[in-house]
Amino acid sequence: MIIQIFKSRSIKHSYDWKLVGIYLVLVLFGLANIYASIHSSNPSSVFDLSTRSGMQCLWIASSLGLAALILFALPARMWESSAIPLYIVVGFLLFAVIFMGVEVKGSRSWFSFGAIRFQPAEISKITTSLLLAFVMSRPGFRFSSLKDLIKVGMVVGIPMLIILGESETGSALVYVGFLFVMYREGLTGWLLAFLGFVILLFIMTLTASPYAALVTLLAILLLFNLFRKGFRIDLAFLALGIILLAAFLPAIVNAIGISLGPVAIMTLLLLCAGAVALWIGYKNKNRFLTYSTAALAAGILLVFSTDIIFNKVLQEHQRKRIEVLLGIKDDPSGVGYNVNQSMIAIGSGGFSGKGYLCGTQTTYGFVPEQSTDFIFCTVGEEWGFLGCIAVIGLYVLLIWRIITNAERSREHFTRIYGYCVAACLFMHLFINIGMTIGLMPVIGIPLPMMSYGGSSLWAFTILIFIFVVLDHQEKKYF
Amino acid sequence: MTSSRKNKLLTGLVVASLILVIKLFVIQIAQDKYKIDSRNNSMVYDIIYPTRGVIYDRNGKILVGNKVAYDIMVTPREVQPFDTALLARTLDVSEEFIKTKMAEYARDRRKIGYQSVVLLKQLPAETYMKFAEFSYMFPGFRGQTRSIRDYPFNAGGNLLGYVSEVDAAYMKRHPGEYRSGDYAGKTGLEASREKELRGEKGYQIYLRNSKNQIESRFNDGESDQEAVPGKDIVTTIDATLQQYGQELMRGKVGSLVAIEPATGEILTLVSSPGIDVDILADIGKNYQKIIKDPYKPMFNRAVQASYPPGSVFKLVNGLIGLQEGTLKPTDAYPCTKGYHFGKHTLGCHAHPSPLQLEQAVMMSCNGYFCYVLRNMLESNKYKDIAQALDKWNDYVRSFGFGSPLGSDFPSELGGTVPSSKLYNRRYGKGGWKFTTIISISIGQGEIGVTPLQIANLSAIMANRGYYIIPHLIKDSPEVEIDSKYKERHYTLVDTTQFHKVIPGMWRAVNSGFGSGGTASIAAVPGLDICGKTGTAQNPRGDDNSVFICFAPKDNPKIAVAAYVENAGFGAAWAAPIASLLIEKYLRGDISRKDLEKRIMDADITWKVKKDK
Known part of the structure; x- marks a missing residue:
């Protein structure tokens, strides 16, 4: 009897392990591709800590630790109650980084602690999602009320503008995705259109x-x-x-x-x-x-x-900035160099790819930023059209599952937060892959879970696992 | 409402991802562009150049071989500060040269990347050795060997032609065959036999990274291609004889052609002035000089110049008369210093009169051959002179005149043989008669022939009635020649007729001075040379000196034609030149040293008017 109760309440049934599974597959496939992207004629071990793949292993391990912390140690209720203070703290960090951060590729959005660098803009997605869910789930919230509309606008607008101020256009663009959440919650579709x-x-x-x-x-x-x-x-x-x-x-x-x-x-x-x-x-x-x-x-x-x-x-330098922003002129070594190289890499993969570790374009460094923003090039070149479909399919499955889970939820907070997670993932997915295949301007944002980088991986891990734990908590009580 | 919005959002998600997938389909499957671009990006083809085929003479001597040239390469990225003065001294160039070059590389450094570029081409071996000694002091500089053409004999420069780097126009004419930096034959045999000689380039494929550094072999070298060396070519040229012919023709403008009658193989073909082989070897440096030379050394007179044949053509007219039955060897015609018609005279020199055919050939009587052609053209076999002339035209063409012989020279001229059409156009139908066209009796007027065609006539005489198309390439296991170079071409004149003329040719040479024979100077005791002189009018100065001959009389081994512009009587220059060539070929050495010296030392180019 006890065993049966234990079984029915076992974690196997209560957490959405399929969702976690998709997350893990993407993380590990990302690692494999990071290794491929830095692989050269004198290969080193995947776990070599002097390489990006080795570092990514560390990030993955720590992310799993974070996930476990969220799932099993932290109380699920805390996220709703601490939405406001977390938002304020991260907002402060976002602001402070403009003055205290180090400049990386023209944007001041990184804190630097010795060898470790950290980008608050990534974390801000989480706190904005939490606060947005908190505000919109208050009883009596209506889009027809101007006060509520302004509130929502500020929740999303403040971090977005600060991030724009950090010249992190890509990250700021992700916040546009929250419009989808608002649409779901009753904002008129015409505004979106x-x-x-x-x-x-x-x-x-x-x-x-x-x-x-x-x-x-x-x-x-x-x-x-x-x-x-x-x-x-x-x-x-x-x-x-x-x-x-x-x-x-x-x-x-x-x-x-x-x-x-x-x-x-x-x-x-x-x-x-x-x-x-x-x-x-x-x-x-x-x-x-x-x-x-x-x-x-x-x-x-x-x-x-x-x-x-x-x-x-506009003056010449202002024009140039907008052109760079839109990816019309994005690189000193020639207009559209990045996109062109990226499309060559992906296009040369053909139907089934050149085989793992056999790509010439990504291995020999023709594609810029290939382990971070352009990680999808490695997928395209070495795994071909099939690999691309599989990766896109996994993301669609992940987002789909989050949305359906969110819809099933009885708590508004959980539902809205779930939509926020889905919107963030979608914006990253579409902008990043769209950028690598020339559909979108080159604005550097990572591919969730797959791109190299600790901040980004941590942020998406926290983002997703808060939803997993919120989702799980609902099942526990009903 | 909310549920429908969920569905709309999910639909949007699927549509957005489908857009990504469609775009992926386009660039990964539908378009080839990116696959090709990726190859250009990452593959480096390291070309392996094949050695060019060797050109041999008929006896196995190398006319054109290959030797090693030393180039100095520099990899600008690897160059460290160095002693410019010392390098300049080592390489025998000015300091200025090195400085400008290095400045150039610094300017183009993005384009050059990690590649090497050529600093100096074709250094002499001594300079290269000096550089090798000091090269350790100049990191980034290295020597590279390359195969270039080498000419052991100064023989046949014009025939062989030169090889040089291909330019944009050449690559355009041969799409896909050449790349910038390749070499190709531009003239002569090098050009006409380019396909056999060049061989096939091979390559090794390497993969490079975005910094242009080589990373590894592509496909472990399995896609590499070995270079196929060019095929060797054996020519019909006799190198020693060719060289001797060139020496004889030095200081003269004209051609000297020798053919082996039985095979049609060209033993010697000199166009003078010609191109020395050391100029060929460094054509780039000498090209402007050659182009500006008023005597046009690049112009192969032997196959590209059309001249009046002069009296050697009397042989053809005589044979036609015999074949037509309008001439019998015993027919005798008077000649009183020429052939008189109306108020005009076609002049002749002093000789006994009347003459029979043999004597007329021996003494080259103009009057006699006016009768010969007139009797043929006015024969009552034909309804009018126009019909008769066209019959004559057929005969003459059967001797290989009037159109290119079909030799293996790339641009052979055909010459002209007049027909009734030509004169009808000029004088109107019925507006001309024999006396109008009388000059063709003695090989003047509207007849134009190349020296090769005259040499071929000589071979026809030697063969008693047929020729094999003269050619320059010998059959060899590597390069098979066209079967047309093995066929006999018979003239329309029966072979039996030739015996009636050839004694005249023998007597022209072998009757001794004072006999009236026109070519006594060409006689070599024991060689039985048969010949016919010609003195062709040249409107631009003195007459051209012409001579054809073959030897020995029976079973001839060599047939020669010499044509010297503005040199005067056939006996003055052409006959001794042809005779010396025959002696050299048949005997190996020269008994008439004085004559040889006089011919070789003479410079009569001044008599030839220069083209502006």
Whole structure:
């Protein structure tokens, strides 16, 4: 009888060991790839402490220690109650590092204690998640209340701005992910859509061209309006035709030889379409169409103001900083060197890769930062498309499992915190891998659990295991 | 609502990861670009150069071999401060040179990386030895040996051609075959036999890191390729004879060609002035000088210059007359200092008259051959002179004139043989008659031939009626020649007719001075040389001196043609040159030392008008 009770309450059933398992697989696969990335023609042992793989072993061991501490020693309840003090302490550290930290690659975000360096921005993800969960789980919290909205904005905004001040753009960008959490908790989807829209146009104007941004604007508004009331195949063809025509307009203009530039023509056409849409919207009392027209005007304004401000108003050094920020010009040794080398490494892996430790690009140092931010290159080159799918699949599985666990939870705090963890993981995953394959600008943030580095591994371990223990605690009581 | 938002977020997660996967699919599977880029990134091909094929003469002597050249290489990254003055002295260059070079490397250091670059090319062995002694004082500098062309004989510079580094235009013409820094034959045999001679490059593949340092062999050397040495080529040239021919032609502008009649093999082919082999060996330094030389030494006159054949062509016209039946050996025609028509005269020199065919050949009578051609062209076998001339044209072409012989020279000229079409165009149909075209009776006018074609005529005479296309490459196990170089080409004149003309050629040489024979100077007792002189008009100065001959009369071993521009009578220069060459070939040494000395010492290039 006792044995049975013990069995039913054994850790085997109460902790989400599958989640922990995925975490462990990623950590160990990360270690293997770190070893591969520093491997050269004169190999050393994985555990050699003078190498990064050896150090990573230490980080893994200490992370497991931390995980055990969180799971078995610390009371699960403490995280909710200590959310505010932890947030304040880490906020202070974040601020202090600007004055007391050492500069690493142009950003002042590291504390240095002898050989050990530590980045508070990594820990800040945890405390922000905790406080956000705490604030949003208070009874009576509503997004419709301006006070609550400001509160939430401050919880996320303060660390984000300080981190931006440390020039850690990548880490700051991760905080945008908390919008997904807010969306889940009732924030209107239009805010998300609008924000995404603005960011998309802004980035496209600068990285591609104003013209590409205009075409995107047209495509998005067109699709939204046509399919608002359901998908129709004939409308799909219509939309496809219009978008293709718009995309190939420069080529057509070129062929005909009109002196007016494609951007000017496109703008004129869009303005005409806008006028017609406005009229139709007014006549049919279609508010959505009217709003779309407003969005169109705002979009055109945004595209041109971005272009003009960037190219005419900004000083050379300011322009350069933004270009570096967006990865347009990211490296002194040539535009796009990092991305190019990274894509060569990944692309050369082919379907099944070159085999473990057989990569030429990563082994011989063509890819910069290959054990930290560009660890995915090693995966791509040595394990190929299959390896990449497996890694991405594991992350998706991890995030999926966290979300479903969070949804199952009866405590708001646990649910919201779970979503925060999922959002952080997702942002890191998408930005990091997107960066290595040229989908995202080069902003250095690590690949969770796999990239070399103690701060990052510790932070993700704590982040995930707090959720594991919160999740476990719920099962214990219900 | 919340549950649907959860699902929307999960959908977003899957869509976002699918975007990543699709992009991965594009760069890892759909596109090849990155795989190729990764090779360029990490693989270094260390080229192994094959040794170029050796070119032999017909007796196994090496005409073109290979020798070692010493280059000085420098790896700028490894250079430490050194004594510039000492290095300059050791390498026999100015201090300034070293300083500019080092400054250049410092400027290009990013591009050079850890690679080595050439500081000096083709050092003399002595300088190299001196450097080797002191090299320990100059870290970063090292010697490197390379195989270059070597010419043991000063023979056949023009035939052999030169080898030099390929330029961008050359690489464009031969896509994929050459890389910058490769060498290729540019003229002569080196060019025409480039494919056999060059061999195949091999390579060793190394993997390098991002700092351009070699890390390891690729695939443990299993993908490496051995170099295949170039094939050796045996030429038909007789090196000793070629060298002797060049000495005879020194100071003259023209050509000297000797063929082995039975095989069509070219024993000697001199185009003068030519290129000395030591100039070939260092073509880069001498190229501008050669190009600017008004006598165009790069121009191979023997196959690329078209001249009037002059009186040697009388042989052809005589044979055609015999074949046509419009001439009998016993026919005699008068010649009173030429052939008279209307108010005009085609002049001739003083000789007895009338003459029969043999004597006419021996004394080279102009008048006689005017009758010969007229009788043929005005023969009532043909409906008009145009038809007759076209028949004549067929005969002449069958002797190898009028179009390239098809020898293995890369750019052989065809020459011209007039036809009725030409004269119809010039004078109108029916607007011309025999006297209009009378000069072709004696090998003047519209006829243009190359010295090689004249030598081939000589071989036809020697063979009594056929030739084998003259060629320069001998059949060898390594390089097989085209079967067309083994076929006999018969002329349209029966072989039986030749016996009626050849005694005239014999008498031209062997009748002794005072007999009226035009080529007595060419006689060598016991060698039975048969020859025919020619004196071809040259509008740009003195007449060209022409002579063809073969020896011995029976079972001939060598047929020669000599053509010297602006040198005067055929007997004056061409005949002695050809005769000395034959003596050298058949006897090995020269009995007529005075004649040899006179010919070799003469410099008559001044008579040739220079091109501007």
